[in-house]
């Protein structure tokens with residue numbers, strides 16, 4: 001008996017998924033029993049890159065999630081609504097759901113997974129984090145016997161692509177963003193990528209799986225890459241770092257709250273994440289007893305993401321073909337409690353800061369005194385250039401509590417010799 005798919009969305013990922021499913025020779029044999037039964041889109045007039053019988057396409061997405069013949073709904077429209085309502089309707093109708101929608105899962109995961117568990121169906125989301133990289137199922141299954149203490153990822157392809165080209169070609173931010181949009185990497189509204197919100201959604205999902213609890217998205221500290229300048233990329237390079245947008249979830253000790261955050265970070269060139277370039281993503285998982293495992297691969301794009309979507313479809317086809325009354329706990333998400341998240345002021349990290357100061361004798365000494373007042377010790381202080389008659393001083397600290405560092409900065413900002421502090425970045 002064939003398994004009937006109702007696919008919602010035929011954009012970058014939807015098209016990639018249909019292409020993969022229309023070309024099954026040499027792939028897992030189970031895919032041969034999958035039928036693309038209905039596909040929901042916004043516009044029937046649009047020219048598509050795939051051929052589908054005319055009666056398969058519809059603009060009535062509700063008719064798909066309510067159609068008793070549909071076994072699996074594949075949600076690839078993105079955004080919050082109507083995606084949330086369509087997913088819930090499909091689940092309430094007893095259909096399994098595959099989604100690539102990290103924005104909806106990070107915000108409505110509790111409601112969506114509770115509905116799925118009550119209906120006895122599954123929500124699969126491998127494409128939602130790391131695009132084509134298998135990371136959701138490994139965290140739920142292969143790594144779940146470990147005590148995870150840190151997940152550090154480059155999880156947004158668009159920003160990694162932009163930062164890489166800014167670093168290697170000295171390219172301009174907006175030109176590179178336009179290329180990322182053209183290549184299908186960026187979200188419909190690319191501010192979600194650029195401002196770190198997409199990465200925040202993804203680390204919330206990974207942290208929930210790695211640390212076995214729900215994550216309140218509002219507790220995730222988030223900074224994007226808009227303030228990363230060519231000047232900082234050049235300084236970072238000279239100091240032995242590259243700048244990456246990192247998403248980090250870390251538990252410093254078994255009983256302490258989690259630190260979950262997204263921010264541009266100076267990564268030492270020798271670190272495994274430093275060499276992840278372009279649209280590639282990587283997720284470094286550290287736990288006990290396994291040690292370090294790194295997942296690497298294409299984090300966005302039609303084919304790569306379609307691979308993840310289709311792997312979820314495949315899992316569900318296997319479930320439908322062997323259906324038992326008891327749900328498989330390695331496929332469900334059953335968390336009930338929320339993880340406790342520490343405020344960013346409690347973070348202990350190294351910092352990079354760039355100051356523009358008046359060219360006066362003793363400025364570095366004054367900076368050092370202010371830092372010393374709050375227990376901030378300095379790893380390096382460099383004064384290399386001048387900008388518009390102002391001296392440029394770059395400081396890298398040793399590990400410091402973020403709250404103490406911010407207090408020192410507030411005092412420094414009031415120094416007569418200080419013009420401005422154009423950059424402040426954390427260092428891995």
Ligand SMILES: NC(=O)C1=CN([C@@H]2O[C@H](COP(=O)(O)OP(=O)(O)OC[C@H]3O[C@@H](n4cnc5c(N)ncnc54)[C@H](OP(=O)(O)O)[C@@H]3O)[C@@H](O)[C@H]2O)C=CC1
Nearest residue numbers: 009010011012013041042043076077078100101300301305
């Ligand atoms: N692009 C990527 O590399 C990746 C994307 N994702 C996620 O996958 C999902 C899809 O992304 P992507 O394919 O890039 O998005 P696109 O914008 O390329 O495609 C969206 C599709 O959904 C349809 N659609 C959107 N809203 C509606 C609506 N209200 N009613 C009917 N149809 C609608 C559009 O119809 P029409 O074609 O008629 O306009 C289009 O076919 C998102 O959740 C995204 O975050 C995840 C990993 C990687």
Ligand SMILES: N[C@@H](CC=O)C(=O)O
Nearest residue numbers: 156157158185187300
């Ligand atoms: N816009 C996202 C797409 C994949 O999730 C990205 O750039 O990573």
Ligand code: NA
Nearest residue numbers: 126129131133
């Ligand atoms: Na993935």
